[in-house]
Amino acid sequence: MKPKTAAAQVGRPRGFDVDEALDRALRLFWRQGYEGTSLSDLTEQLGINRPSLYAAFGNKESLFRKALDRYVERHLVLYRDAFDRPTARAAVEHLLLGLADAQTLPREPKGCITVQGALVSGADAAPIQGELAARRAAGEQALRERIEQGQREGDVPAHVDCADLARYFTTVSQGMAVQAATGASREDLRRVARTSLLAWPPA
Amino acid sequence: MKPKTAAAQVGRPRGFDVDEALDRALRLFWRQGYEGTSLSDLTEQLGINRPSLYAAFGNKESLFRKALDRYVERHLVLYRDAFDRPTARAAVEHLLLGLADAQTLPREPKGCITVQGALVSGADAAPIQGELAARRAAGEQALRERIEQGQREGDVPAHVDCADLARYFTTVSQGMAVQAATGASREDLRRVARTSLLAWPPA
DNA sequence: CTACATCTATACCAATCGGTACACATCCCG
DNA sequence: CGGGATGTGTACCGATTGGTATAGATGTAG
Structure with a gap:
């Protein structure tokens, strides 16, 4: 057996540069969706020809997944920051305002790729559609667990259904993504986020 | 000049049947999106071959628009019913619960075609993308006007920014569409709708 | 019946889709 | 200088895309 520290x-x-290429692919998929982005779009925008792209990233689907991983990874720090807040309500507020910012970054596509990457699709893109749905579900689940933590720690009233509350705020954030993709401004989204917080259950 | 009452x-x-064909096309576009639905999908599902489809509806884009018109027309009665309620708050409540139902009809695709028909797209579908964005904006504008009416009539506090409130509830309804497309149940959506109403500005 | 208008069916079009074969270029190791 | 490993560039693949030419089928009008 050969040493694992291969040449x-x-x-x-x-x-x-592999990372820069992934970032460009991410931006394309983000702006045009999985089905709306062709191999020609990719090779042209990345400045790489087809065989190099396939050698480096596999096929279109696996390229999308690699780009998506980078996207999600960047959002993990936002979730971590938010969930570190002392109360569940503060966590949700930080998360929603952070998402408002992330969905309206100056030089990036607007919205959220997990929403607009392949919300629906034909049969070929079904695996990607499912992957994105799973990522959205994971976000909702994480939020639910943070709210449940707040309930255990006493800053969320005992009568609250944490799953319902997590679903509500997840729904708001996904609606914000639709608004962002349509051109809503960062301030618009932040106002929406703050308004949604008025529904927080009173003590 | 020939008489206008043509033979x-x-x-x-x-x-x-033209109407039934349009309904089938609508369901396809609704479930798979504009880009995700091919001419072969359409001819197969409608039981019509290609030249007949083109003679009756024009090209793919104009077929989509005709199907979309039927969809929007059906929702107009929901909006009318909702806006006829005596207060703006009752109108919004009726609208959101009605949308929760409309997005989870038993034998229809889940979600809302104005959201998932072409939230983003490649260059070819840009006109459709814009059309859908315009329809969403029209819904938000109509809701805003109903809330402003409530403000004039005194059932909405004078300090409320009606545009912000309309955008918030529009955002919720669009998030509900994402949830519906992902498989959320009717009861899930109704709970989200009711939770969102807790943010209604107190008198 | 014939003449005409409309719809249908087959078969096709150029363009693009995602994906690849193969020759050549460029590096490290010896 | 090879020799072997890896990346690049061109040119191509079969399949599918949206869209159409054309001939035949089916109706009304006279």
């Missing part, structure tokens, strides 16, 4: 640099080196 | 029945009659 790092053998053969002709890559002519492009 | 109604001359030549070989149609072998299919």
Whole structure:
């Protein structure tokens, strides 16, 4: 058996930066959706020709998944920051306002790729559609657990149904993504987020 | 110049019902989105071959628009019913609960075609994307005007920003569409709707 | 019946889709 | 200088895309 520290640099080196290429692919999928982005769009925008793209990332579907991973990874710090707040309500407020910002970043596509990447699709894109649905469900589940933690710690009233509350705020954040994709401003979204918080259950 | 009451029945009659074909097309676009629905999907599902479809409805884009018109027309009665309620708050409540039902009809695709028909897209579908955005904006505008009416009539506090409130509830309804497309139940959506109403501005 | 208008069916179009074969270029190792 | 491993570029693949030409089928009008 050969050593696992395989030769790092053998053969002709890559002519492009893998991470930057992934970022560009992410932006394309984000702005046009999975089905709306063609291989020609990708090769043109990444400045890479087709065989290089396939050698580096596999097929279109696996390229999307790799780009999506980067996207989700960046959002994890937002969730972590938010959930570190002392109360569930503060966590939700931080999360929603943070999402309002993330969905209206100046030089990035507007909205959220987990919503607009493949909300519905034809049969070919069904696996991607399912993957995105699973990511959204994971976010909702994480939020629910944070609210349940608040309930255990006493800052959320005992009578509250945490699953319902998590679903409500998740729904608001997904609606914000639709609004962002349609051109709503960051301030618009932040107002929506703050209004939604008025529904927080009173003590 | 020939009389405008053109011969109604001359030549070989149609072998299919136009309205039923439009309904089937609507369901396809609704479930798979504009880009995710191919001409082959359509001809197969409608039981019509290609030239007949083009003769009756024009190209794919105009077929989508005709199907969309039927969809929107059906929702107009919901909006009318809701807006006839005596107060703005009752109107919004009726509207949101009605949308929860409309997005989870038993034998229909889940969600809302104005959201999932083409939330984002490639360049070809940009006109459809814009059309759907315009329809969503029209719904938000109508809701805003109903809330403003409530403000004039005194059932909405004078300090309330009606545009903000309309945007908030529109955002909730669009988030509900995302949830519905992902498989949320009617009861789930109704609970979300009722929770969102807790944010209604107190008198 | 014939003449005409309309719809249907088959078969096709150029363009694009996602994906790949293959020759060549460029690196490290010896 | 090879030799082997890897990446790049061109040119291509079969399948599918949206859309149409054309011939035949089926109706009304005279």
